[in-house]
Amino acid sequence: xxxxxxxxxxxxxxxxxxxxxxxxxxxxxxxxxxxxxxxxxxxxxxxxxxxxxxxxxxxxxxxxxxxxxxxxxxxxxxxxxxxxxxxxxxxxxxxxxxxxxxxxxxxxxxxxxxxxxxxxxxxxxxxxxxxxxxxxxxxxxxxxxxxxxxxxxxxxxxxxxxxxxxxxxxxxxxxxxxxxxxxxxxxxxxxxxxxxxxxxxxxxxxxxxxxxxxxxxxxxxxxxxxxxxxxxxxxxxxxxxxxxxxxxxxxxxxxxxxxxxxxxxxxxxxxxxxxxxxxxxxxxxxxxxxxxxxxxxxxxxxxxxxxxxxxxxxxxxxxxxxxxxxxxxxxxxxxxxxxxxxxxxxxxxxxxxxxxxxxxxxxxxxxxxxxxxxxxxxxxxxxxxxxxxxxxxxxxxxxxxxxxxxxxxxxxxxxxxxxxxxxxxxxxxxxxxxxxxxxxxxxxxxxxxxxxxxxxxxxxxxxxxxxxxxxxxx
Amino acid sequence: xxxxxxxxxxxxxxxxxxxxxxxxxxxxxxxxxxxxxxxxxxxxxxxxxxxxxxxxxxxxxxxxxxxxxxxxxxxxxxxxxxxxxxxxxxxxxxxxxxxxxxxxxxxxxxxxxxxxxxxxxxxxxxxxxxxxxxxxxxxxxxxxxxxxxxxxxxxxxxxxxxxxxxxxxxxxxxxxxxxxxxxxxxxxxxxxxxxxxxxxxxxxxxxxxxxxxxxxxxxxxxxxxxxxxxxxxxxxxxxxxxxxxxxxxxxxxxxxxxxxxxxxxxxxxxxxxxxxxxxxxxxxxxxxxxxxxxxxxxxxxxxxxxxxxxxxxxxxxxxxxxxxxxxxxxxxxxxxxxxxxxxxxxxxxxxxxxxxxxxxxxxxxxxxxxxxxxxxxxxxxxxxxxxxxxxxxxxxxxxxxxxxxxxxxxxxxxxxxxxxxxxxxxxxxxxxxxxxxxxxxxxxxxxxxxxxxxxxxxxxxxxxxxxxxxxxxxxxxxxxxxxxxxxxxxxxxxxxx
Numbered sequence: 010x011x012x013x014x015x016x017x018x019x020x021x022x023x024x025x026x027x028x029x030x031x032x033x034x035x036x037x038x039x040x041x042x043x044x045x046x047x048x049x050x051x052x053x054x055x056x057x058x059x060x061x062x063x064x065x066x067x068x069x070x071x072x073x074x075x076x077x078x079x080x081x082x083x084x085x086x087x088x089x090x091x092x093x094x095x096x097x098x099x100x101x102x103x104x105x106x107x108x109x110x111x112x113x114x115x116x117x118x119x120x121x122x123x124x125x126x127x128x129x130x131x132x133x134x135x136x137x138x139x140x141x142x143x144x145x146x147x148x149x150x151x152x153x154x155x156x157x158x159x160x161x162x163x164x165x166x167x168x169x170x171x172x173x174x175x176x177x178x179x180x181x182x183x184x185x186x187x188x189x190x191x192x193x194x195x196x197x198x199x200x201x202x203x204x205x206x207x208x209x210x211x212x213x214x215x216x217x218x219x220x221x222x223x224x225x226x227x228x229x230x231x232x233x234x235x236x237x238x239x240x241x242x243x244x245x246x247x248x249x250x251x252x253x254x255x256x257x258x259x260x261x262x263x264x265x266x267x268x269x270x271x272x273x274x275x276x277x278x279x280x281x282x283x284x285x286x287x288x289x290x291x292x293x294x295x296x297x298x299x300x301x302x303x304x305x306x307x308x309x310x311x312x313x314x315x316x317x318x319x320x321x322x323x324x325x326x327x328x329x330x331x332x333x334x335x336x337x338x339x340x341x342x343x344x345x346x347x348x349x350x351x352x353x354x355x356x357x358x359x360x361x362x363x364x365x366x367x368x369x370x371x372x373x374x375x376x377x378x379x380x381x382x383x384x385x386x387x388x389x390x391x392x393x394x395x396x397x398x399x400x401x402x403x404x405x406x407x408x409x410x411x412x413x414x415x416x417x418x419x420x421x422x423x424x425x426x427x428x429x430x431x432x433x434x435x436x437x438x439x440x441x442x443x444x445x446x447x448x449x450x451x452x453x454x455x456x457x458x459x460x461x462x463x464x465x466x467x468x469x470x471x472x473x474x475x476x477x478x479x480x481x482x483x
Numbered sequence: 484x485x486x487x488x489x490x491x492x493x494x495x496x497x498x499x500x501x502x503x504x505x506x507x508x509x510x511x512x513x514x515x516x517x518x519x520x521x522x523x524x525x526x527x528x529x530x531x532x533x534x535x536x537x538x539x540x541x542x543x544x545x546x547x548x549x550x551x552x553x554x555x556x557x558x559x560x561x562x563x564x565x566x567x568x569x570x571x572x573x574x575x576x577x578x579x580x581x582x583x584x585x586x587x588x589x590x591x592x593x594x595x596x597x598x599x600x601x602x603x604x605x606x607x608x609x610x611x612x613x614x615x616x617x618x619x620x621x622x623x624x625x626x627x628x629x630x631x632x633x634x635x636x637x638x639x640x641x642x643x644x645x646x647x648x649x650x651x652x653x654x655x656x657x658x659x660x661x662x663x664x665x666x667x668x669x670x671x672x673x674x675x676x677x678x679x680x681x682x683x684x685x686x687x688x689x690x691x692x693x694x695x696x697x698x699x700x701x702x703x704x705x706x707x708x709x710x711x712x713x714x715x716x717x718x719x720x721x722x723x724x725x726x727x728x729x730x731x732x733x734x735x736x737x738x739x740x741x742x743x744x745x746x747x748x749x750x751x752x753x754x755x756x757x758x759x760x761x762x763x764x765x766x767x768x769x770x771x772x773x774x775x776x777x778x779x780x781x782x783x784x785x786x787x788x789x790x791x792x793x794x795x796x797x798x799x800x801x802x803x804x805x806x807x808x809x810x811x812x813x814x815x816x817x818x819x820x821x822x823x824x825x826x827x828x829x830x831x832x833x834x835x836x837x838x839x840x841x842x843x844x845x846x847x848x849x850x851x852x853x854x855x856x857x858x859x860x861x862x863x864x865x866x867x868x869x870x871x872x873x874x875x876x877x878x879x880x881x882x883x884x885x886x887x888x889x890x891x892x893x894x895x896x897x898x899x900x901x902x903x904x905x906x907x908x909x910x911x912x913x914x915x916x917x918x919x920x921x922x923x924x925x926x927x928x929x930x931x932x933x934x935x936x937x938x939x940x941x942x943x944x945x946x947x948x949x950x951x952x953x954x955x956x957x958x959x960x961x962x963x964x965x966x967x968x969x970x971x972x973x974x975x976x977x978x979x980x
Contacts, residue, residue: 016651052643179490180490184493184497414660453503457503457504460504461504461508464508465511465660469657
């Protein structure tokens, strides 16, 4: 069982109140205790892995700090990373698969980045184990990210322990973060969960359909995945923000990207930047010639695929993205693709955004399908079975789980999302900061509208469990 | 200083947001909350205050719902309210009484006993648990929480799943927006919509209503809630009466009802088991029982209601409120009930001669729209004229054709021989509009028809169309078509809501 919204939001409110009441020095301690408590009541298997990960991170970094010898430091670095990666692989590929703790893939990467950053001296080793543990177990990010960095979170925890009560209850910050949460809930309950009905219907019985429907299925899944994960990231961002902890914005309108390379700068940013910093750059990045650069890119995406799941399909998905980027790099290098995307006119950007979406969405088929075999069958059917007349047959067209009323609700919500993505990306703002510019009247009306829209048109009840987010399965 | 001002402005914005949210969401909730329909316990009207003047509460399973509360008002002026649902269990019944008493001060509570010993209670199924969340439509309250926690305890519901859902009651069901009806926005007839729909069928097989001297145990939960109900009524000084409607029940049921009878006697609570009274009330299983051999049909319901009406007046001096102010809604409900009965009578009649007799008697009560269209004179056998003769239509109507609207016997509109005409009339509850296009015309922007709520009631394009409409209740009583030369004297009829 995951914590449902009905439980989570009152709990956040209570925790906030507690943080306000308790002496400020123990705020982080309280946050840690409550993070462990929330993680525990999520009903995760192997609960102990989370605190153990924190202990490993703290102990190894402290040991590295105490030891003078570079070799000894290196030994500790590699052995601790080996233990963490070994643990991840063991829980993914061996018989203990079912005992995997929730969010392991996320907090393990946080542990690795912390240990590496301490080793390289990018950040100072934290002496207080409390902060390291809280960094690993911080409840808004523990289950599905964003994959944070110690250098960002730990100083903020310290600040939390010293800020005044007035700062803690800053009404502007609280309201702004509440707006982010409401927007996240809107995207999740109205859009993502509605799209999941279509994608699940089509993917589970793909063999019944032809080109048009299978394209609709793939598009639905692509949009569902974005909305689902973006919504989760927004909710996590909003909740963390309530405690005056700023975490990474994980998405920047990725489906408006003009290339796959651009897409990876805007999709699951915390993971792609992690892979860049801890895989791609250590492999040599682009410093060792073009061929190595291509290879390093490819390896990075293969690792990304492995991180996402144990099946072959995830590996294929990673390889596809690796190939896309390699080809894009090649085209850029030989001058067939513009490097400076700001010089591309609107029409060109629009077309490139479509091409990028098609490429990314095609790869998502491997992500969604239960196996590579099914994904291949899906694709084969998509290219070989003609069913274009279905666009004229409205009875069939609206038979994939959503009737015309549902589709209208979905389209309205998607337009709101697309508009918001466009203006926030264009101005490089978050939802709350864009709304701030629009003035209080618009802000109140907009927030009320999406909140009421979510209450009335959100998918909750028996069919979909609203508390499960797609990325929790990784 | 600036920061403080910003904070103050944001606080004002937040307060404005919260006020707007409360106002809008309350309005939305009123529309979206599940109000319950004819087969469910409907608490919504109680919460809205419609039950506050009622003297008698009828409560229990669908057996209680088959009684005719409107007849109690018509014949005895008894203001009663019914909370009955299909297989409504005793715990829901008990907590519904508690909820009802928050909004009303009845003199008598009539509890129907069929489900008190329910065997399901020993092995509850999921359907049972689901019924509490939606059908009973309780508002969140301490009373509701007591019901929810009792169910979690009684039926060992897992706290993490069903339990938490029960305790943390979300008032909305997903996709509720797709099933909204007029009833979700306008409560015209609160008692009628709380009643269970009457049954008109009769048994198709032989059966017999019997009695028994045996005793059989009832479930602990049933016993517990029966005791609680008795105690509650004593505390509140309300007369409790238990009753059981007649049907050919199995031996165990009869024996369990006898046990309830014993418990009632121990507590000085009257128990009326109609299985023992079939002769006294003239209950004939062949005409008064429904096909399912479980419920009573309308005729049976009327007989029991009549008995209970007399019983309530004789024993508890329930007052006749028919002339009292504050009881207008009961009058309106009675009228709606009569309209629905009339609608039923019309719909059962397919013969033109019978139908026109019924029609003639109702002209002064409703709006009637008569339209002659197409080739209605050719090969006429006089059927159309026979209907028109019974209505006060203009003399040249048959000759000129077109549309006549009669409102309670008077002419409201006559098209007077025009081939193309358009007319619209706004009533309190609806708009009736007529758009007629000359045959063969393709220029008209309108679709040819007689519209009420934009639904076209033209059934027959060559002949007479008659629509009978009650504007005060917004009910289409009947809508028929008559051919110039009808097949075996039959009407043409579409299914209407």
